[in-house]
Amino acid sequence: MRPIVSLAEGERISELGDVGPASREIDARGRLVLPGCVDLHTHLASTPTFKPLDDFEHGTRAAIAGGVTTVVSMVYQEDGSLRRGIERGMRDAGRSLADFAFHVVVTDPSDSARAELLGLVRDGHAGLKVFMVSPRFVERRADYALLLRAAAEARAVVAIHAEDHAIIAARTATLHASGRTGVQHFPESRPVEAEVKAVVEAVDLAESTEAAIYLVHLSSRAALDAVREGKRRARVFGETRPLYLYLTRAQFDRPDAALWVGQPPLREPDDVAAVWAALADETLDTVGTDHIPHTRAAKLAPGLSFDRIPPGVSNLETLLPMLYSEGVRTGRLTITRLVEVLATAPARIAGMYPRKGVLAVGSDADVVVFDPHVRRTIRAADLHSACDYDPYEGWDVTGWPESVISRGEIVFDRGDIRAHVGRGRFVSRSAAT
Numbered sequence: 001m002r003p004i005v006s007l008a009e010g011e012r013i014s015e016l017g018d019v020g021p022a023s024r025e026i027d028a029r030g031r032l033v034l035p036g037c038v039d040l041h042t043h044l045a046s047t048p049t050f051k052p053l054d055d056f057e058h059g060t061r062a063a064i065a066g067g068v069t070t071v072v073s074m075v076y077q078e079d080g081s082l083r084r085g086i087e088r089g090m091r092d093a094g095r096s097l098a099d100f101a102f103h104v105v106v107t108d109p110s111d112s113a114r115a116e117l118l119g120l121v122r123d124g125h126a127g128l129k130v131f132m133v134s135p136r137f138v139e140r141r142a143d144y145a146l147l148l149r150a151a152a153e154a155r156a157v158v159a160i161h162a163e164d165h166a167i168i169a170a171r172t173a174t175l176h177a178s179g180r181t182g183v184q185h186f187p188e189s190r191p192v193e194a195e196v197k198a199v200v201e202a203v204d205l206a207e208s209t210e211a212a213i214y215l216v217h218l219s220s221r222a223a224l225d226a227v228r229e230g231k232r233r234a235r236v237f238g239e240t241r242p243l244y245l246y247l248t249r250a251q252f253d254r255p256d257a258a259l260w261v262g263q264p265p266l267r268e269p270d271d272v273a274a275v276w277a278a279l280a281d282e283t284l285d286t287v288g289t290d291h292i293p294h295t296r297a298a299k300l301a302p303g304l305s306f307d308r309i310p311p312g313v314s315n316l317e318t319l320l321p322m323l324y325s326e327g328v329r330t331g332r333l334t335i336t337r338l339v340e341v342l343a344t345a346p347a348r349i350a351g352m353y354p355r356k357g358v359l360a361v362g363s364d365a366d367v368v369v370f371d372p373h374v375r376r377t378i379r380a381a382d383l384h385s386a387c388d389y390d391p392y393e394g395w396d397v398t399g400w401p402e403s404v405i406s407r408g409e410i411v412f413d414r415g416d417i418r419a420h421v422g423r424g425r426f427v428s429r430s431a432a433t
C-alpha cells in the first residue's frame with residue numbers, strides 16, 4: 001500500500017500527495033489519514049452559576065485524544081448581553097488545547113440582544129442557540145421569531161433544542177402527582193411527540209423567517225421524518241448525538257439508569273435504526289457530542305426525581321472511534337460519510353470551511369492518523385475527561401486515533417497528550433455554507 005503523504009508547513013497544509021522529504025515524517029502505512037473532527041455541540045464554558053466538570057482544559061484533552069481538533073461550545077447570554085456571554089467563553093477558552101468557537105444561547109430575545117447580532121457576526125460569532133424546551137420560549141414566541149428573522153439577516157445559524165415545553169411539563173406533573181418520580185419514568189416524561197411537535201414548529205419558524213436552523217440531538221424516527229420533510233421547505237440542518245446511535249430505552253431498566261440521562265431520552269430500537277439511516281441518507285448532517293459530563297455521584301444522588309438529574313454525558317473522546325467501529329466497520333456508514341458528518345459538514349455549518357473540516361492545500365493542518373485495526377475496551381480510567389464514568393464503559397471498539405495534529409503541531413501521539421494548555425485558538429465563524 002502506497003503511503004498517503006501530506007506536508008504541513010507552518011500551520012496550514014501546503015502540499016498534498018507525493019511530496020518530497022520533510023524534516024519530520026510520520027509513517028501512516030496501514031492507517032487512515034482523516035481531517036480533524038469538528039464538534040459543533042459542547043458545553044465547556046462556565047456560566048455565572050455553573051462550572052462544568054469538563055471545562056475547556058479537561059474537555060479539550062478528551063477532544064484531541066479522540067481526534068476532535070475544533071470544538072464549538074455553548075455560552076449563555078449574561079445580564080441581557082450576548083457579547084458578555086461570549087467574553088466569558090473567551091476567558092474560559094484561554095485554557096483550551098483545541099481550537100474553538102461559540103454558539104451563544106439566547107435566554108432573553110430582547111430588542112437589545114437582536115441589535116447586537118450584526119456586530120457579533122462581524123467579529124466571527126455567527127451562531128446562536130435557542131431552547132424551545134424552556135418556558136421562556138413559550139412566553140416569548142413572538143420575540144424569538146423576531147430573533148430568528150434578525151439571525152437570517154445577519155447570516156447567523158440558529159441551533160435549536162427542539163422539545164415541546166408544554167407536553168413535557170404536563171407529563172412531568174402527571175407523573176409527580178402519582179408519585180412516579182423515579183428515573184425509570186424519565187423516558188415517558190419526554191415522549192417522541194414532544195420532539196416532533198417542536199421540530200415541526202422550528203421548521204415553520206425557519207421557513208417564515210428564512211433563518212438557517214441547526215436542530216441538535218435528534219433522537220427519534222418521527223422527528224427525523226419531520227426533518228426530512230422540513231429540509232424541502234426551509235434551511236434546516238440536523239444533528240444527532242452518539243447516545244442515540246448505540247443505546248436504547250432498555251438502559252432505563254437498570255438501577256443506575258441516571259448515568260444515561262440526557263435530553264431527549266434514549267428511545268426504542270426502531271428509533272436507533274432510523275438515526276443510522278438518517279445519517280446515511282443525509283437527513284442528518286452531523287454527529288455532535290453535547291459533551292457535558294457529571295460525576296457518578298451527581299447523577300446517582302439519592303432522592304433526585306427524574307426531572308432533577310443533571311442531564312448530559314461525556315462523549316468527546318469516543319465520538320470518532322465509536323462511529324468508526326459501530327458505523328464504518330459494520331457497513332452502516334462509508335468512511336467518506338463518516339468524514340462528512342464528523343468534519344466537513346460541521347465545519348460548513350459553523351462557517352469554518354475550508355479552513356477546518358477538510359484535508360486541502362491552504363486548510364489548517366488538522367489531521368488524525370487513525371489506526372483502523374487497534375482494539376480497545378472503553379474504560380473511563382483510560383480516558384481524559386474529568387468524569388469518573390463513561391456511558392460506554394466496557395464496549396469493545398476497533399479503531400482508535402494514533403496521532404493527532406492541530407495546525408501542524410502533534411498534540412496527541414500514541415496515548416500521550418503533547419499539547420500545552422492554552423494553545424487552542426479562536427476560529428472566526430462566518431455564515432453556514
Ligand SMILES: [Zn+2]
Pocket residue numbers: 041042043290
Ligand atoms: Zn447541549
